[in-house]
Amino acid sequence: MDLEKPCMSSIWGGLRRPSWGLILLVLTALAVSWLHVTTKTDLSTWEVTHTQIPHPPIQHQKTCSSFYLHGSVPKRKVVMSITDFGGVGDGKTSNTNAFHRAVEHLKGYGEKGGSQLNVPVGRWVTGSFNLTSNFTLYLEKGAVILGSKDPKEWPVIEPLPSYGRGRERLRGRHISLIHGNGLDDVVITGQEGRIDGQGRMWWKLWWNRTLEHTRGHLLELMNSHNILISNVTFLNSPFWTIHPVYCSNVVIKGVTILAPLNAPNTDGIDPDSSSYVCIEDCYIESGDDLVAVKSGWDQYGINLARPSSNIIIRRVSGTTPTCSGVGIGSEMSGGISNVLVEDLHVWDAAAGLRVKTDRGRGGYITNITIANMTMERVKIPIRFSSGSNDHPDEWWDPNALPVVRGIFIGNVTGVDIRQAPVLEGLEGAPFEGICMTNVQLDGIGPPATWHCESVVGDAIGVSPMPCSQLQRNGSSSWCRHS
Ligand SMILES: *[C@@H]1O[C@H](CO)[C@@H](O)[C@H](O)[C@H]1NC(C)=O
Numbered sequence: 190m191d192l193e194k195p196c197m198s199s200i201w202g203g204l205r206r207p208s209w210g211l212i213l214l215v216l217t218a219l220a221v222s223w224l225h226v227t228t229k230t231d232l233s234t235w236e237v238t239h240t241q242i243p244h245p246p247i248q249h250q251k252t253c254s255s256f257y258l259h260g261s262v263p264k265r266k267v268v269m270s271i272t273d274f275g276g277v278g279d280g281k282t283s284n285t286n287a288f289h290r291a292v293e294h295l296k297g298y299g300e301k302g303g304s305q306l307n308v309p310v311g312r313w314v315t316g317s318f319n320l321t322s323n324f325t326l327y328l329e330k331g332a333v334i335l336g337s338k339d340p341k342e343w344p345v346i347e348p349l350p351s352y353g354r355g356r357e358r359l360r361g362r363h364i365s366l367i368h369g370n371g372l373d374d375v376v377i378t379g380q381e382g383r384i385d386g387q388g389r390m391w392w393k394l395w396w397n398r399t400l401e402h403t404r405g406h407l408l409e410l411m412n413s414h415n416i417l418i419s420n421v422t423f424l425n426s427p428f429w430t431i432h433p434v435y436c437s438n439v440v441i442k443g444v445t446i447l448a449p450l451n452a453p454n455t456d457g458i459d460p461d462s463s464s465y466v467c468i469e470d471c472y473i474e475s476g477d478d479l480v481a482v483k484s485g486w487d488q489y490g491i492n493l494a495r496p497s498s499n500i501i502i503r504r505v506s507g508t509t510p511t512c513s514g515v516g517i518g519s520e521m522s523g524g525i526s527n528v529l530v531e532d533l534h535v536w537d538a539a540a541g542l543r544v545k546t547d548r549g550r551g552g553y554i555t556n557i558t559i560a561n562m563t564m565e566r567v568k569i570p571i572r573f574s575s576g577s578n579d580h581p582d583e584w585w586d587p588n589a590l591p592v593v594r595g596i597f598i599g600n601v602t603g604v605d606i607r608q609a610p611v612l613e614g615l616e617g618a619p620f621e622g623i624c625m626t627n628v629q630l631d632g633i634g635p636p637a638t639w640h641c642e643s644v645v646g647d648a649i650g651v652s653p654m655p656c657s658q659l660q661r662n663g664s665s666s667w668c669r670h671s
Pocket residue numbers: 298299300302322323373374
C-alpha cells in the first residue's frame with residue numbers, strides 16, 4: 190500500500206526502512222536547505238510565526254462574489270464574543286469547550302437572522318470545533334486561533350466515501366480543526382486574524398512514521414453550500430489547509446496561507462468533489478500544491494461519482510519548491526471539468542501547472558483553461574503525468590482509465606525555467622485536445638526538448654519548439670475555437 194507522498198521529494202515517506210546514516214545525511218541536507226529557505230523567506234523557526242504577513246492587494250474588477258448567496262459579508266442578527274462563553278485568550282487555556290458552547294448556543298439563531306461569533310485580540314488555543322448554518326466566525330484584529338497540540342483534541346472521524354479510507358492511513362481520519370458538515374451560509378472572515386494549526390507535531394509524526402491516522406485539515410467543510418472565506422491567514426496546517434468537499438458555492442478571497450516549505454502535504458486549497466468554487470486574490474506558500482482540484486480516489490471516487498466542476502482560480506500567487514502552482518488530480522475519479530485558472534503567478538516551484546492521473550482512477554478531466562500564467566525559476570513549467578501508482582487498496586480496477594480531453598493553455602510566460610514541458614499521457618488513453626497558444630518559456634538551455642508521450646494537440650506561438658505530438662498546426666477544432 191502506498192502512502193501519500195509530497196509530490197517530488199519523497200525523502201521520508203517513501204523510505205520503508207531508512208538507515209540511521211541516511212537519516213543523518215538527510216537531516217543535514219534538510220537543515221542546510223532549511224537555512225537557505227529561512228534566509229530567503231524570512232521564516233525564523235520550524236513553524237511560520239512571523240508577524241508581518243504579506244497580504245495580496247485587492248483592487249481588481251473581476252470578482253466571483255456572485256458565487257456566494259449574499260455577495261459580501263452579511264450582517265447577522267446576533268453578535269457575541271467567545272469571551273461570553275468563558276473563552277480565555279492567553280495562549281495556554283483550552284477554549285475547546287468555549288467554542289463548543291458558543292456554537293451550540295448560536296445554532297439557535299440559524300432561523301432567527303443568523304449569528305456571528307467574534308474572536309477578539311488574543312491567542313485562543315482550541316481543539317476541533319464545528320461551525321453552524323447562517324453563521325459568521327469573525328476574527329478581530331490580532332486574533333489568533335491556535336490548534337491544540339494534543340491529538341485527542343482532533344478526534345478520529347469516518348473516512349470520506351469518495352476515498353474509502355483515510356488518505357494517508359487506513360480507516361478513519363483526524364477531524365479538521367475547524368469543521369462543518371451539512372451547513373448552509375457560513376462565513377469566516379475578519380480583520381486579518383490568523384488560524385494557526387501548529388502542525389509541527391503532526392509533520393513530525395509523519396516524518397518519523399508514527400502517524401496512526403490520516404492527519405486533519407485546518408478547515409474542512411463537507412456537504413455545505415454558500416461559503417465565504419475572506420481576509421484571514423491560515424498557518425501551519427497539519428495536512429491540506431482548506432478542504433471543501435461535496436460543497437457548492439464557495440468563495441475563498443483575500444486569504445493568505447503559509448506553511449514551511451518542507452511541511453509534508455500542506456496543500457493550500459483543495460476543492461474536492463465540489464462545484465461553483467471561486468478562489469481569488471490569494472497568496473500561498475507551502476510544502477505542497479498551492480491549489481489542487483480533486484474528486485475522489487479510484488473505485489471509491491468512481492462509485493460516488495461526485496465531480497468537481499465550475500471552478501475559478503484567479504490571481505493566486507505563491508511558491509512551493511517541491512510541488513505545483515495548480516494541480517489537477519491526482520485523485521480525480523469523480524471527474525473534473527470546467528476549470529478556469531487566470532493570472533496565476535508562481536515562482537521557485539517544481540511545476541507551474543500539473544495534471545496528474547493514473548490507471549485505476551477512471552473519471553475525466555475536461556475543459557481546463559489556463560490563461561496568463563507567469564512563472565519564475567520553475568523546474569518543469571507544465572507537467573502532465575500518470576503512473577504515480579498510488580491506490581487506496583488492492584481492489585482498484587486496472588481497466589478504469591481516465592479520459593483527459595480539452596486542456597487549453599494560453600498566454601504563458603516563464604523566465605529562468607529549468608526544463609521544457611513534460612507531457613506524459615496514459616498508454617491506451619492518450620490526453621487529447623491539448624491546445625497551447627502564446628507560450629514563451631525562457632532560460633531553458635539547450636537542449637530544450639519537450640518530452641511528450643500519449644498526448645495529442647496543437648501549439649501556436651510556442652517556444653521552445655514543442656514536441657511533434659503538439660504540431661498539428663491549428664488543425665484541431667478545439668484549438669481553433671478556444
Ligand atoms: C438560514 O436562514 C435562512 C434565511 O433566513 C432560512 O431560510 C434557513 O432556514 C436558515 N437555515 C438554518 C439551517 O437555520
